[in-house]
Amino acid sequence: MTTPPTPDSASAIKAHRLRAGMVGMGMIFDETYRPFFEGVHERPLYQANFGVCQVALTAVASRTGKRAEAYRDAIRGRIGPWESFREPRSIEQLLASGVDFVCVATPDDRHFSAAKAAIEAGKHVLVEKPSVLSLLELDELDRLAREREVLAKVVYHKLLDPDHKKLRTLVADGDLLHVNNGYCTLLEPKSISGSQFAEWIRGRNPGTYVAVHYIKLIDFTFGGRLKSVQCTGQRGIVGPVDGPTWDSTQLRMIYQYADAREAAFDIHTSWVTPDNFPGYVEQEVQFRFDNGVWNGHSRKRGVECTIEGRTPIERKITMNNHYNGTFLEPWGERSQRGYGIEVLERFVREIAEVEFGGPGSERDQRLATARGLAYNDLSADRQTVAVVQAMEAILAKHAAGTPNCVVNVNGEHGGLVLYAPGCAAPEILYSGRV
Numbered sequence: 001m002t003t004p005p006t007p008d009s010a011s012a013i014k015a016h017r018l019r020a021g022m023v024g025m026g027m028i029f030d031e032t033y034r035p036f037f038e039g040v041h042e043r044p045l046y047q048a049n050f051g052v053c054q055v056a057l058t059a060v061a062s063r064t065g066k067r068a069e070a071y072r073d074a075i076r077g078r079i080g081p082w083e084s085f086r087e088p089r090s091i092e093q094l095l096a097s098g099v100d101f102v103c104v105a106t107p108d109d110r111h112f113s114a115a116k117a118a119i120e121a122g123k124h125v126l127v128e129k130p131s132v133l134s135l136l137e138l139d140e141l142d143r144l145a146r147e148r149e150v151l152a153k154v155v156y157h158k159l160l161d162p163d164h165k166k167l168r169t170l171v172a173d174g175d176l177l178h179v180n181n182g183y184c185t186l187l188e189p190k191s192i193s194g195s196q197f198a199e200w201i202r203g204r205n206p207g208t209y210v211a212v213h214y215i216k217l218i219d220f221t222f223g224g225r226l227k228s229v230q231c232t233g234q235r236g237i238v239g240p241v242d243g244p245t246w247d248s249t250q251l252r253m254i255y256q257y258a259d260a261r262e263a264a265f266d267i268h269t270s271w272v273t274p275d276n277f278p279g280y281v282e283q284e285v286q287f288r289f290d291n292g293v294w295n296g297h298s299r300k301r302g303v304e305c306t307i308e309g310r311t312p313i314e315r316k317i318t319m320n321n322h323y324n325g326t327f328l329e330p331w332g333e334r335s336q337r338g339y340g341i342e343v344l345e346r347f348v349r350e351i352a353e354v355e356f357g358g359p360g361s362e363r364d365q366r367l368a369t370a371r372g373l374a375y376n377d378l379s380a381d382r383q384t385v386a387v388v389q390a391m392e393a394i395l396a397k398h399a400a401g402t403p404n405c406v407v408n409v410n411g412e413h414g415g416l417v418l419y420a421p422g423c424a425a426p427e428i429l430y431s432g433r434v
Contacts, residue, residue: 023062023104025067061086064087103344124153176292193271227255280319
């Protein structure tokens with residue numbers, strides 16, 4: 001039986017506070033950051049090495065401020081007071097308000113500028129996937145984070161999916177031997193491209209938006225060295241058939257392993273699945289090994305529920321209760337939890353360990369330990385960003401009339417080099433080593 005703390009011991013527990021700044025107040029904030037900040041407001045973080053840590057959302061930055069004010073009207077005391085800054089100079093004002101760390105959940109082509117400003121100001125940073133769109137941007141953020149001695153991390157919440165953690169466990173323990181090839185698919189409903197993200201998808205593609213989760217899953221779980229990238233796709237639904245906006249993409253990556261064997265991985269993504277599809281998204285993976293096969297399906301692992309007049313539009317027939325779900329607990333409490341929220345808590349715990357987890361003289365050591373976490377540190381994100389940059393370059397060439405390009409990695413001409421059919425001269429996308 002656990003002995004409750006005495007008044008003297010309870011008063012000796014260390015208490016700290018971290019102030020959070022939020023850049024972007026869209027769907028991602030509403031689904032994950034909002035429930036995290038509301039939950040941690042009610043129950044501060046606790047860990048033996050840093051004690052109690054109160055985490056407060058104290059400032060937000062957005063383009064118009066409309067979503068921020070709507071949220072302020074809706075929270076009804078579930079969170080403490082915070083300031084809202086809107087353009088122009090919203091991020092500058094947020095950084096000047098005294099925050100300790102910044103979360104960036106803007107459209108992906110705005111990640112770099114916001115993250116750079118926050119790191120330059122000496123703030124710890126968490127960026128939604130993909131962290132950035134080029135290796136030069138990644139190099140710059142990593143350099144600045146080391147210079148300013150702060151954490152720079154990226155959200156890959158699917159690495160915390162129980163199925164994906166089990167896959168990695170079986171690989172790490174040697175139960176599944178040597179991956180041979182793999183296939184992943186993630187299909188988003190048309191409402192994603194047609195309404196929720198309609199303002200920023202012009203010239204974009206669903207591969208960068210969602211394939212990146214599986215790129216990281218493959219890179220993190222199986223290791224290996226990225227060798228080449230190919231990509232094609234379809235247009236004509238959310239943009240002109242000959243334009244730069246893509247409905248769906250099919251990406252192929254080739255990896256080589258220490259024994260010189262190669263594996264091909266295909267990732268198919270779309271954001272034009274019919275809205276009356278029975279699930280929120282369609283996610284499926286298959287990985288083949290020397291001694292086994294792993295199959296995973298996000299809908300088939302769950303439940304089915306039909307409600308007259310509500311499914312499948314207002315509420316889906318199949319649901320993912322692992323990612324982020326709202327629940328009525330047996331003891332009567334309402335909660336919202338899942339791996340989409342857990343990944344945010346883990347990041348804040350890493351900050352608390354760095355800042356409060358021991359003597360100040362040992363902060364550098366704690367910082368190095370946190371930076372060594374390959375699942376989320378920008379320094380470990382090179383091959384994932386390399387695939388994103390290669391994919392975007394290939395699709396840009398395709399849209400300009402030159403399909404079927406391939407990007408080779410760490411070859412004789414550079415780290416990322418694009419080869420176009422019928423063109424002898426390669427195009428160097430990144431000269432350094434990936």
